[in-house]
Amino acid sequence: MLIVMRPEATSTEVDGVLEIIKKLGFRGHVMPGATRTAIGITGNKGSIDPAYFENLPGVADTIRVTKPYKLISNDLKPEKSSIKIGNSVIGDGSLSIIAGPCAVESPEQVFAAAEAVSGAGAKFFRGGAFKPRTSPYAFQGMGEEGLKILAEVRERYGLNIVTEAMDEHGIDLVEKYGDCIQIGARNMQNFALLKYAGKTRKPILLKRGLSATLDELLLAAEYIMAEGNYNVILCERGIRTFADHARNTMDLSIVPAVRRLSHLPIIIDPSHGTGHNYMVEPLALAGVAVGADGLIVEVHPQPENAKCDGAQAITPTQFKQLYTKVMALHQTLTPASQPAQVSPH
Amino acid sequence: MLIVMRPEATSTEVDGVLEIIKKLGFRGHVMPGATRTAIGITGNKGSIDPAYFENLPGVADTIRVTKPYKLISNDLKPEKSSIKIGNSVIGDGSLSIIAGPCAVESPEQVFAAAEAVSGAGAKFFRGGAFKPRTSPYAFQGMGEEGLKILAEVRERYGLNIVTEAMDEHGIDLVEKYGDCIQIGARNMQNFALLKYAGKTRKPILLKRGLSATLDELLLAAEYIMAEGNYNVILCERGIRTFADHARNTMDLSIVPAVRRLSHLPIIIDPSHGTGHNYMVEPLALAGVAVGADGLIVEVHPQPENAKCDGAQAITPTQFKQLYTKVMALHQTLTPASQPAQVSPH
């Protein structure tokens, strides 16, 4: 932490700050400047609450320096993590595509979607049995019945199942039927749920909250990892801004920012990130180009009849085209020596 | 819903849209304009998914008209709701002050705060036994032990206890020990928690999420009410914006906006709303002036030693002054005929 004194601060006030630093067991470093004095603090293990200093006489500002995360950090683990989901992997340099409908609505709808997803060459299937809906009067999902349909998809198509849980009971059920537990954007700081997810053995797909900073996203992952589950995949799905041409604003620079700080893989959701069918392909391509480890995309056999978020779902035909394009793009961008380039798709 | 056609849309395309409206059981109203045709839809009870139309040929845009809320609406219940909490009320025209520390840390700290809160004249006490912290390594609260201390505060000082719950078990405990269950900003769209809270009989203080729109806040309340618990108090606690001089940006215009749509009471949290000790009083005064039903304020006997959010806590002395000022202000603003004006404080 750095404490910046007011220009008119007296030496008694500087001493007062130093005394409190000492009392807390840390070390203060006085740096007299041209117009004002700053005091650096060292000796602390974690971050220090600015409250100790902010209202002391003579203090103008406090600035945090130490970042509070540990397990997510590539200071701790420099090599990138690759996370096993069912019989496949995310984060090993290949491009992982998760696709399927927003919500599980019926066996027919799900199997038609799975046919398309598997046929194009993708390895992961998505579909919600528990749906977080803004209105209590909107369709809330099929629950365990839906999870059974998803388990059937794994049997029939060999796809690995990624599906959302919204509470502890849901996590238990997804752990039973699925391969990867999704924590949705609205629950990114539901700390009770994060801790519970940290106790399961299934990998977690953690979606960024609508107004979460990079630090908050990484600390939400840290919550899960601190409980012993190190298999966390981050997901950028658009943030809330003033811009109104899309449902959310996709913040793609978070991909290189995560790479600089963390070993965790990160994927992109261009469906929720844009909210419009016609934007999904261009933003999927952008997500691959920026260096994401994969995509999660909504595909529905009949988007116009979808029970939720139909406006952003793409058709099986559109998905086949998108899949071909993103794979070609990924190959162009991947240096020849990496095995990911000779992907069979 | 209103569907706006592209200028070059053919009459066949217009007919295609009308057919789908008819198939859904609704009625379409064609409005030919100077440059483009619009089609209004009536006959629907709830809101219609734009997905049915957005990707049809000739369609330029879809615009929602019907609002999806019912129970929160003053269309349903024109008179304002007043909510009983313990032996007092929020929403009856008086100004309700909830105060106390961010977190319950020890009996001594809590009783010192309660002494100050009660001494100034406030009726409600706050203090967290379960703390939602961004970092898993930060103090997480005292749990049930903390709730017992709060229950003791009610006994000793006659204060009504408002305290946060973060999961179902926490709601059960707060229902046992407290008088009002707080749902925090990060859980505003934790729909599983909202439903569970809707099944309790204790009133709910629902804090606005950091990036929640007015509609989303009202629909979160609707989730609780749809389960049978009509005792919901809304709370504005600052939203997340680009502005960096305060921890959050207080959005006070939500108070008149809520009044226009809903019968629910709404209070203001200037402590989380600003994050700085020196801003709490001015924003508290602003909250009263804009017409809020009350305030929730962090008071700590020794802010510099607080285990969480000390920078925004005010001292007992500052609270006493704040309480006097907001009460005087409220009296100035309240027309003489209302009983609130002759409040004993």
Place this chain on the structure above:
Amino acid sequence: MLIVMRPEATSTEVDGVLEIIKKLGFRGHVMPGATRTAIGITGNKGSIDPAYFENLPGVADTIRVTKPYKLISNDLKPEKSSIKIGNSVIGDGSLSIIAGPCAVESPEQVFAAAEAVSGAGAKFFRGGAFKPRTSPYAFQGMGEEGLKILAEVRERYGLNIVTEAMDEHGIDLVEKYGDCIQIGARNMQNFALLKYAGKTRKPILLKRGLSATLDELLLAAEYIMAEGNYNVILCERGIRTFADHARNTMDLSIVPAVRRLSHLPIIIDPSHGTGHNYMVEPLALAGVAVGADGLIVEVHPQPENAKCDGAQAITPTQFKQLYTKVMALHQTLTPASQPAQVSPH
């Protein structure tokens, strides 16, 4: 500036940073921490470009400490500035009300508005002769003809004229006909205009840009003052956020934040800040309660016929009521010893 090194940074990398600091003529202070080293820089007069350091080997982050403003600062001038506009003053502890129509449309409309504004007791009149409109096809203002009508208002009603200029020619004209030159939100960082405004002798009302931080607002004022015009009044008029219940989000905590840093007066614009007639009075009251030096409010004799922004204009009757209320509120909040309390209104 503070430079934070990566945990794995070598001592050679630390020395590399120190060398560059030395080469720039500053002094480096090494602070070895538990996990990483930080380096403080002193000896600089202004702020240092982080570019010198950000991409050096071993550097994790750079943090600015020194604030780049001078003339606006209460470090320089501790006592608050009061700015003379025509025959009255803003910033002397009294509450200054500027009111009038969005645009000057005709002598009749302007005189009717001035009658209402003056009749209620206000001292300042607003009205735009040059209108910044989002669309080139919207009414752009009456130009010099409009300014002549405003000058007539001063003659007839003794009101001091505050009106916007959008370019250099406009500044020349407003200097000729008006008493205070308004720089609008969209021009807050039109640096050429700010410099030109700094060369006039008329006071400047500087509106905060839609996405301006506190620092940017203060530095825009600094641009004007650096040219020799110290008579700057700041104005909070709402910022752009995701919230959609109002046209903008009023950020009232900027008032105490400005007070902490600057001697400049600051007023509030609840008309543009909210965009809705029914919100103007509550937010005006909030602005006074938070401690603003005044208000600027849109009043139109017939809002439903206004050529611009009619939805947010209030009627003469509404203005009279607002004026009475804000004056009563200001009196309640002002300590008895201050002369402002015995204002004749």
Place this chain on the structure above:
Amino acid sequence: MLIVMRPEATSTEVDGVLEIIKKLGFRGHVMPGATRTAIGITGNKGSIDPAYFENLPGVADTIRVTKPYKLISNDLKPEKSSIKIGNSVIGDGSLSIIAGPCAVESPEQVFAAAEAVSGAGAKFFRGGAFKPRTSPYAFQGMGEEGLKILAEVRERYGLNIVTEAMDEHGIDLVEKYGDCIQIGARNMQNFALLKYAGKTRKPILLKRGLSATLDELLLAAEYIMAEGNYNVILCERGIRTFADHARNTMDLSIVPAVRRLSHLPIIIDPSHGTGHNYMVEPLALAGVAVGADGLIVEVHPQPENAKCDGAQAITPTQFKQLYTKVMALHQTLTPASQPAQVSPH
């Protein structure tokens, strides 16, 4: 425009609204719904001010339908515009790269940058002679002297010059020395400047404002075009949000959104869009993948000595690599039949 009545609105109130619509010369269409009546308005040529209706008795809400732009619209001109700049073109399906330093600092610095830009294969050179700086004490650019250096670059390297103007005098000078006039983000709604730019014959590069919506960006272009200059290129350069890991948040979905509405070309600025050297290449690739017509990138021979924005500038070596990658990417994404694919680079 659509007017939504309150559920309890009387038929007299509905008639009152219809009367005003009639008085304005438009036609009202009553649509009685299950819970509330809506009234559509047709017959209007431009958009209608909601002020006419918003405060009428019985009215709950007003919703704009008609978009106010004309010349930018692909309703008017369905084929995409390609804009000639000097001896090259932007918007013809090829990928146009504009590169060079933030500011013109000296002939040596500029020629070294031009050498790198030209050597890599780019056709357009950027560099500011007039710099919009947040602080009045920061380097403000070399002015006309700088423009002469840029003109020299055109002579020596055959590069087309894109450079910013901040006022009318600057536009005159850039028109004399440069090939394309840049209007910066802070001036996007400096309507006086837009009008003046509309009277020149040089193409305009219009950067999106930090908090500009899509509509506002398109209407700013409309301002220029309404004066007779149809050669406008749009530029996304990042918007202001709460996210703090980058200087701005790049909003790439605006590219498909612009395509859907307008014939104007749009390019991407990953340097200002991110503010960090290490993010420039990934976001440049993303910009190409999303379908932009080109990029504008800051290249400096010695970023650590740059007089402005050095942290985001890339080196000549980095630029060469970026150029090769984005060209390969563009070729992968461009269908074989288009001439752009056989670009010589």
